[in-house]
Amino acid sequence: MRYKKYFRKTSLKQKGDGEFFLEEIKKKNPKIFLEVGVFHGVTARNICELLTKIHDNDFKYIGLDLFEKSDENKSEIIPNTNFSNPFKQIYFKYIKRQDPYSIDAVKDLLKKFKDNIHLIKGNSNIVLKKIDMSKVDYVFLDGGHDYNTVKNDLERCSEVIDNNGTILCDDYNLSYAPGVKKAIDEFVKDNSYNCEILRNNRFAKIEKK
Numbered sequence: 001m002r003y004k005k006y007f008r009k010t011s012l013k014q015k016g017d018g019e020f021f022l023e024e025i026k027k028k029n030p031k032i033f034l035e036v037g038v039f040h041g042v043t044a045r046n047i048c049e050l051l052t053k054i055h056d057n058d059f060k061y062i063g064l065d066l067f068e069k070s071d072e073n074k075s076e077i078i079p080n081t082n083f084s085n086p087f088k089q090i091y092f093k094y095i096k097r098q099d100p101y102s103i104d105a106v107k108d109l110l111k112k113f114k115d116n117i118h119l120i121k122g123n124s125n126i127v128l129k130k131i132d133m134s135k136v137d138y139v140f141l142d143g144g145h146d147y148n149t150v151k152n153d154l155e156r157c158s159e160v161i162d163n164n165g166t167i168l169c170d171d172y173n174l175s176y177a178p179g180v181k182k183a184i185d186e187f188v189k190d191n192s193y194n195c196e197i198l199r200n201n202r203f204a205k206i207e208k209k
């Protein structure tokens with residue numbers, strides 16, 4: 001399945017990364033999907049399109065993001081939300097009249113799946129505690145890149161692995177965010193999970209042994 005960009009920004013921008021990602025999800029046919037770090041919602045939309053193909057209307061997508069820069073969040077890396085392409089700037093400013101990095105813009109991008117989605121604005125260090133993980137069967141972890149945040153996010157989602165689900169982490173080996181790798185390696189070792197490193201060190205797929 002082709003990964004579409006919907007005129008917005010995404011982490012999975014390099015050729016083939018999005019398609020690789022969708023193939024990985026397809027292998028597990030998840031029904032309740034959690035994405036930590038939604039950003040502009042491009043991956044969210046691609047996931048919803050894929051899950052509709054697989055399950056028709058019988059799936060749920062939960063997406064969590066800060067959806068704002070603030071002093072409280074300054075330890076987290078938030079990708080540059082501005083476009084270098086002036087047409088995209090004009091499109092969002094004057095035509096859509098939206099900030100693509102806002103929960104309302106993401107809701108709008110996902111409106112055809114409104115009965116299947118649950119978007120949450122907040123910090124994963126606080127919000128993940130409140131999410132019932134018992135039914136979640138796939139997590140795409142692509143939120144905060146700070147060591148403590150990744151460690152917290154993994155620990156909060158460990159029930160998913162224990163229930164035979166998957167956590168797929170993005171940016172496993174980023175030179176400017178070494179805390180991601182450190183947190184993943186520790187989490188895998190401490191829990192004796194299986195970890196597969198995929199796509200030239202980009203993704204870490206964590207599952208039960």
Ligand SMILES: C[S@@+](CC[C@H](N)C(=O)[O-])C[C@H]1O[C@@H](n2cnc3c(N)ncnc32)[C@H](O)[C@@H]1O
Pocket residue numbers: 009010011012035036037038039040041042043044064065066067068076077078079122123124125142143144145149
């Ligand atoms: C790399 S982007 C996510 C890209 C998106 N998954 C995609 O595929 O296009 C990382 C996102 O994580 C969010 N983020 C960073 N720290 C966070 C935290 N502690 N809790 C929730 N979201 C966070 C940022 O706001 C940003 O939108």
